[in-house]
Amino acid sequence: MRLLEAVASHADGAPAKQLARETGLPLPTAYHLLRTLTHEGYLWRENGVFVLGDAAERLARGGALQNRRSKIENSLAQWRDAIGVPVYFAVYRDGEIDLVAVSDTPAAPAVDEWADFRETGHAHAIGQCLLSQLDEGARRDHLDRHPVESITPYTVRDGPTLLERLRTAERTQPVVERQEYALGTVCAAIPITAGSAAATMAISVPSHQEQRLLPAVDRLRGEVGKLFSSLAFSISI
CATH class of the missing domain: 1.10.10.10 (Winged helix-like DNA-binding domain superfamily/Winged helix DNA-binding domain)
Structure with a gap:
């Protein structure tokens, strides 16, 4: 060394x-x-x-990548403790939903990924938030590869309905999903964009605590804004 x-x-x-x-x-x-x-x-x-040589360059890139991941994980843990809810970070990369990091506690567990997040983006707030940041062609391409299907009684029923929902979504408002992916859970996600990259932060709470959801996501949005302004956060991972 x-x-x-x-x-x-x-x-x-x-x-x-x-x-x-x-x-x-x-x-x-x-x-x-x-x-x-x-x-x-x-x-x-x-x-x-x-x-x-090339191997040393790869080693350096790997170290930089791990450093960025550590910053993200530390930030998620801080927000998890401050807000008291599980916090998720995901990006849309190479045509797929990539759940990069999740921070939860035994007292406030994250949603169990019982159905692959990449294939069920239509059903959860993370996926809907990421898809809402894409153009119409990219959305249709994603849904052609991962068709809409009901996985709970509350899941959006078909592709056209989902596309209309995405087209009319308020870009400045959180995406809220109620039991569409997991029964007994409600989720909210906020969009994060940097250049052409699409990313999202999300939280979840039990459905009987839904009154906590919007205040918590508003606080998360404020915390994310402060972190971006300090240039301490990067989504280029």
């Missing part, structure tokens, strides 16, 4: 002897480790100097 860090500190690469000095390694040990790292793709040797 010290050798990788040393190589990364030189934009144009560095020779083995210099890297050995900088890391305090005996030259034979440095040579052996540099050959191993080169063989594994973490380094590349050209013109007598070592530079970072």
Whole structure:
């Protein structure tokens, strides 16, 4: 790791002897480790100097990705504790609904994903909120691949009804779903957009506590707005 860090500190690469000095390694040990790292793709040797290889670049991207995920998970946990409800974060990526993270507690459990969220976007607030951010063609494409079907007595009945609901939805208002995905649960989702990306934050409560839903989602919306304004949050994951 010290050798990788040393190589990364030189934009144009560095020779083995210099890297050995900088890391305090005996030259034979440095040579052996540099050959191993080169063989594994973490380094590349050209013109007598070592530079970072493709494997090291992938490692760096993975670390950045994990860092962003950790920020998201920490934020969800803070809002979960502050508001007292499960909090969900999802994005629409490559034509599919991707539930990125969920934060709940034993006292306030998340909805059990008993039917695949990707295939039942028409039935839950997360999916409806994401679909509402797409254009008409993208919505129809999604529903062609994942047709509307009733999974509870309250689920929207058909594609045209859902498309009309999405067309008339107020973009600034939360999407509310009552027992369409899971009996005994009501959910609300707020849209989050960054460029061409569609994302959503959502919460859920038991249906007998529905009076908590809108005040909780209003508070969540305020918290999300403060976090975005601090530039501490990224949905590019």
